[in-house]
Amino acid sequence: MDKNDFKPFATGKGANVTSQPDWEALPALLSGFTAGKASSAQVNKALRQASFIAAALAQYTASKSGQDVLDDGDLSGFIAKMSAAFGKDFQTLDATLTALAVLDTGADKLPYFTGNDTAGQTDLTSVGRDIIGKDSIADILTYLGLGETINLAKNAVPATRRVNSKPLTGDITLSAGDVGALPIAGGRLNGPLGIGTDNALGGNSIVFGDNDTGIKWISDGVLGIYANNAQVGYIDNSGLHMSVDVLTNGILRAGNGKTLTLSSANNSALNAGFNLWGDGGNRPTVIELGDDQGWHLYSQRNTDGSIQFVVNGQVIPGNYGNFDARYLTSGNVYTKGESDNRYVQNIQRGAPVWPGKVDEYGPAEAPAGCFLTQARHDPTTAYGVTFAYRPLQMWVGNGWRTING
Numbered sequence: 001m002d003k004n005d006f007k008p009f010a011t012g013k014g015a016n017v018t019s020q021p022d023w024e025a026l027p028a029l030l031s032g033f034t035a036g037k038a039s040s041a042q043v044n045k046a047l048r049q050a051s052f053i054a055a056a057l058a059q060y061t062a063s064k065s066g067q068d069v070l071d072d073g074d075l076s077g078f079i080a081k082m083s084a085a086f087g088k089d090f091q092t093l094d095a096t097l098t099a100l101a102v103l104d105t106g107a108d109k110l111p112y113f114t115g116n117d118t119a120g121q122t123d124l125t126s127v128g129r130d131i132i133g134k135d136s137i138a139d140i141l142t143y144l145g146l147g148e149t150i151n152l153a154k155n156a157v158p159a160t161r162r163v164n165s166k167p168l169t170g171d172i173t174l175s176a177g178d179v180g181a182l183p184i185a186g187g188r189l190n191g192p193l194g195i196g197t198d199n200a201l202g203g204n205s206i207v208f209g210d211n212d213t214g215i216k217w218i219s220d221g222v223l224g225i226y227a228n229n230a231q232v233g234y235i236d237n238s239g240l241h242m243s244v245d246v247l248t249n250g251i252l253r254a255g256n257g258k259t260l261t262l263s264s265a266n267n268s269a270l271n272a273g274f275n276l277w278g279d280g281g282n283r284p285t286v287i288e289l290g291d292d293q294g295w296h297l298y299s300q301r302n303t304d305g306s307i308q309f310v311v312n313g314q315v316i317p318g319n320y321g322n323f324d325a326r327y328l329t330s331g332n333v334y335t336k337g338e339s340d341n342r343y344v345q346n347i348q349r350g351a352p353v354w355p356g357k358v359d360e361y362g363p364a365e366a367p368a369g370c371f372l373t374q375a376r377h378d379p380t381t382a383y384g385v386t387f388a389y390r391p392l393q394m395w396v397g398n399g400w401r402t403i404n405g
Helices: 020-024 042-063 075-089 093-103 124-131 135-143 145-152 334-340
Strands: 108-113 118-123 193-195 205-208 214-217 222-227 228-238 239-242 252-253 258-260 270-277 285-291 294-301 305-311 344-349 369-378 385-396 397-400
Touching: 042 075, 075 344, 118 397, 135 145
Parallel strands: 193 205
Antiparallel strands: 108 118, 205 214, 214 222, 222 228, 228 239, 252 258, 270 285, 285 294, 294 305, 344 385, 369 385, 385 397
8 A cells, every 4th residue: 555644633532622613613713823822622623624634635645646645845746646646536627528518418419519619519319310320321321211312323414514514415525725724735824823832923923932933024025033022133135134143063154156164163272253343533444353362463444545464473474485575585684683783872981081291281182082071270280281081982782892093
């Protein structure tokens, strides 16, 4: 037997409890004990009533659920066991059963559903009971006496029955026009067409799978292309016009016979593209090739009509034969080092020189390549003047050189 820890209190014969009349007349029955003293009999009465119901519910739960009901404080566990116990004796609330439960019982009544979770009753005659009790349609037809009638009528043609206004007096041949269909040889369809879905584009259009994606007649010679109710392009007698990006995993070819192709091997580290643009000023038309990191080269039409071709890097010809006599070839041009050795890159003054006194005079003339830089009073000379000069130096090639003449 499954264990039940909840026991009723003070249920023994002659237990010290207040009598039922005194209990019902007790002033504290509604308010509880608020002041003074309560007798042990009164307290025992309250405990017995509470514990009695708790013990009875716990015992029912243990017996019906087959599980122990322990005084362990596990409220959610007890509720789960109690729900399992109630499920043994009581039907779970169901809208269908509720609808049937409110019907009045009576003889020769047949309940039926009048809507979602609502029911009604109708009279059930003896004929109805007999038909309900039959095992098959054949038994019902026999009961109704219609078996022979059906056998006679199964091959008959009703005199008033027609198919598309054609009498059933013989074989009937229906054409596509008889049923509003297009003939196999072709025909005219008026209005929009939807394949696999309704058509939301309207007009003379065809949609495929999605009710606003397909093709639609725009005007004479113009067929629009639509995706999600947005026109993304059109076709006319000059070609295909797209207002969105054109993506292809293959090669894009232009031309008839000899073609110009645009393709990608799909193994480049960066994306690349041609771009035609202009700034409306000094660069009115620019054709530019670049990638994700910047431009490679461009050809630009200037405002005076001339062309500039610019490369963002070094140009390395595979064949120099395109250079004609206007360009000096190797052997007839200076290298950078040769060029640097042939022109003066800088000029400076050398260190100052104070020549010795000669007969109380300075030198008759400064040495070649030198120039006078100082003349000042010198009281130690006969004429009171001393001079200084410096050589003139120039930077040629990779060093300073002193002018000697």
